[in-house]
Amino acid sequence: DATWSSGYFLGSLFVKDYNDGYFLTDPQLFSKNHFPAHKKWLLDNQLSEKEFVSSPLIYSEAFKYKLIPNNPNEMNIETKKNDEVLFSFTTLDSLSNNKISLVKYIGTKEIPYKIYNIEETQGITTFRCKFDQKGFYDTHLKINNDIVATYTVKVTK
Numbered sequence: 001d002a003t004w005s006s007g008y009f010l011g012s013l014f015v016k017d018y019n020d021g022y023f024l025t026d027p028q029l030f031s032k033n034h035f036p037a038h039k040k041w042l043l044d045n046q047l048s049e050k051e052f053v054s055s056p057l058i059y060s061e062a063f064k065y066k067l068i069p070n071n072p073n074e075m076n077i078e079t080k081k082n083d084e085v086l087f088s089f090t091t092l093d094s095l096s097n098n099k100i101s102l103v104k105y106i107g108t109k110e111i112p113y114k115i116y117n118i119e120e121t122q123g124i125t126t127f128r129c130k131f132d133q134k135g136f137y138d139t140h141l142k143i144n145n146d147i148v149a150t151y152t153v154k155v156t157k
Contacts, residue, residue: 061146066092069141069149070124078154081134087115087141088126089149095125101142102129113139131155 006016056075062068071088079085087102102113118127131137134155141149 056141057150059147059149061143062148064146065095065098065143065148067095067143067148068092071126072151075150076152076154077139078156079131081155081157082130082132084128084130085153086126086128088124089141090124092123094123095120095143098143100125100127102127103140103142104137105140 054074054076056069056072058069068090070090071086077085100115100118102115103110104113105111113129115127115129119125131153134157137153137155139151139153140147
């Protein structure tokens with residue numbers, strides 16, 4: 001969509017922010033960020049409104065990298081301290097030269113999580129993370145310097 005690709009509104013001010021990721025977007029990716037008013041516009045009727053609303057928050061930068069989150073498939077994650085959480089996403093283009101990170105913010109300070117076992121096989125990238133502090137965190141998946149998805153993580157004992 002040419003309108004979405006040209007920028008966005010911040011109050012009454014239009015901010016130019018070109019993103020060609022919206023042009024000819026794969027329908028599976030498009031449906032992660034835009035749920036139609038009428039289900040007939042979904043190419044496959046597998047995604048329910050409840051699934052859409054509970055899924056990770058996807059940003060426009062996900063379109064730039066053609067990234068579709070797979071796991072966790074819900075925005076709100078609950079895990080025990082030091083339990084391993086598997087993250088995975090599909091990319092329609094290779095990410096081999098891109099930096100993948102998982103971060104949280106405390107104030108304006110970005111704090112990276114330690115991620116490991118990063119693998120890319122046939123367009124599916126997986127990695128693992130252990131959350132070592134009890135609490136509730138907004139956790140952001142980044143490709144290079146771009147936040148592409150957000151999860152909330154509740155870490156219990």
